[in-house]
Amino acid sequence: MLAVTGLRVSLPTENHSTFILRDLSLNVQKGKVTALVGQSGSGKTTAALAMLGLVNFYIQGATVQGEVLFEGRDILRMSRGERREILGTNITFIPQSAYAGLNPFLSIRRQFLEVAARTGISPKDTLARFKALLGLLDLANTKAVLDSYPHQLSGGMRQRVLIAMALLNNPRLLIADEPTTAVDRTRQVRVLDLVRSLCDEEGLGVLLVTHDMGVAARTADYVTVLLSGLVMESGNVDTVLKTPRHPYTMSLLHSLYHVEEPNPENQDVFKKTHSGCPFANRCDFAVDTCWTKLPEATLVADNVLVRCHLSGEIPVISHQLSENIVPLPLENSVPIIEIQDLSVSYKSGLSFRDLFRKCKRNPAVQHVSFNVLPGQCLGIVGESAAGKTTAMKAAIRLIPMENGRIVFENTDITNMKYGALRHYRALMQVVFQNPDASLNPKMHVADIVLEPAILHNTYPDKVQAKAAADELFAQLDLEPEFLDRYPTELSHGQKQRVAIARALITRPRLLFADEPVSAVDSHVQGSSGYSGKNRKSRWPSY
Incomplete structure (x- = not known):
């Protein structure tokens, strides 16, 4: 149904072209699901957009090469009118950001x-x-x-x-980019089962882009593992996930069960290799050749494609659950924030006239009370539309509440005027669920991250603020050069980590995190910026 061969996406620079995607080849068969997996920033979304012929709408100046055959017709060589005939009818696309x-x-x-x-x-x-x-x-x-x-x-x-x-529209091919990241686990299963049933009953072909190895294991028939725009491993999903041959695939599966901090002594984890294997700086088995020569993709047993110099020599690593010890709050601590009897409701009317007349109100949050102690992490869980985000926004005074009381560090801020509330904004920061809506697309990432610190005078000068931003980027596994980019030049998971860095730059006492890792792969979730370890000494309560 869909045959992709030698797909490349590059951006021109002063001296040479920088490849975002290199020689991607995969197939999507009728009634089957092919999963394209990899950590944040590996090129998955770029690959999906390139297959649809839409990459230039998102990445200006990008050059696309290769062949993308849909039922024998090359999408990349179609005119815009021909492409429009099949997109939205025969081929449909689910973008990663529902907001956008x-x-x-x-x-x-x-x-x-x-x-x-x-x-x-x-x-x-x-x-x-x-x-x-x-x-x-x-x-x-x-x-x-x-x-x-x-x-x-x-x-x-x-x-x-x-x-x-x-x-x-009963499409023949569905390209879904992280279709379940914003959906709670209960409904995620229903979504995946619906897609699977449409494949089995109606012959729908699906290219599923995901960072979640569990989603791939549940839904896919075939899997292609991507890193830095290169295919590291590809084959039948049961074979690849049960007996992975590439250390990168092993690490993705390992991080699915382990939430660990990277070794602080291994500073090479934050450096890129250019001439060798892109995973060499994190591979426990790397030899000198891995740093200097890019391995070729070779076909091994069980019809699995592997790009590794040591293919066949690396044993399969077993996966065992690890214990995560989180520091407990001090006894008899004074709560950082107390929420008492919080209620929020919305007008049921949807027309313009309803803004000026009395309408029935629908309750979103009813009589919610909780408090957060120093060094404590409080989880508010529930299905989609349960009121989690509404409760968070009301607690930080971003939306009006119908009833309730908010006490922050023994100060009642329930009815505090916004001028007086400004001092407390630096002490309680927010990571919003959707980074596309919370990051200014016209500002550089450096300006976005540093802006709160400058507004609240968190650091004596901009040099120290920049050093703090660099440290946060290292802890969140973000490259320093990302500071000079715009949000639109980052992947969704990278944007989410930028939002986390911006929230932490003011050294807040309290952090509200609304689905902070929904778009981030499990490998990065285990970094020090997410793990919760050392929170007693380094991180705020949240």
Whole structure:
């Protein structure tokens, strides 16, 4: 159905071209799922966009080479009109960011009608299918969803609406970029099972882009493991995940079960290799050749493709659960923040007139109370649309609350004016769920990260602030050169880590983290910026 051969994406620089993707080859068969996996920044999203012929809309000046055959026709050599005929009908795409994938100015009903116009089916029948898909995705109140605007839905609800729209036209090929990152685990299973059932029953072919090895193991038939734009290992999913041949695949599976901090003595973990294997600086088996020569991809037993100089010589590493010891808060500590009887509700009206008249209010959070002690991590869990984000925003005074009391370090800030509240903003920071909406696309990453520290005078001068930003980037496994880029030049997981660095740069006493690692691979989740270890001495309560 889809045959990708020698796909390359490069960006021109002063002296040479920098390759983002190099010689990617894979197939998606009818009724099968091929998973494209790898850590954040490995080139997965770029590969998906290149296959659709859309990479230049996101990466200006990029050059795409290779062949992408869909049912015998090369997508890369189609005219824009020919490509438009198949995109949205025969081929559909689920973008990683549901916030960016939906028009904030149009209701879900209006956006659904735009998609439905290309089906050739009557609006009544199309609406019935859309409602059925929403029901299968656990969005039972379809009328409320259809009449809502994107900002009135939770992140998980927006993601499921996009999935329903992508499946509406009965496509033959679905390219899904991290389709379940914003969805809670319970509903994630339903989404994956729905996709799997459509493959088995209707012959849908799926290219599933994900950093989650568990998602790949549950859903995929074949898997391709990507690192720095190169295929490290590829083959049948059971063979690759049960008996991995490449150390990089082993590390991804290892980090799925282990949450560990990188060895602080191994400073090479933050350096890139250019001429050799891109995993050499983190590989326990690396030899001199690995640093100086890029290995060729070779076909080994069980029809598995492996790019490693030591293929066949490396034993399979067993995976065992590790114990993570988290420091407990001090006894008799005074809470950093106390939330008492918090309630938040929203107007049920959706039209412009409803802004100026009394409408029924729908409760979002009802009578919630909690406190956070120094050195403590409090988890607020629940399914999508349970009110988690709303409770967080109300607790930090970002949205009005209907009832309740907020006490921060023995100071009642419930009704405090915004001028007086400014002092406390530096002491309690937020990592929002969607970095696309919280990072300014027109600012360099360095300015985004340093801005809070400068506004709140956290450091004596900009030099010390820059040094603190560099340290945070190292701990969050981000390259220092990312500071000179724009958010649009980073992957979703990298943007999420930038948002975390920005929240920590002011050295807050309290951190509100809303799904901070939903788009980040398990290998990076185990870094010191995420693990929670040493939190008593280094990190805020959250």
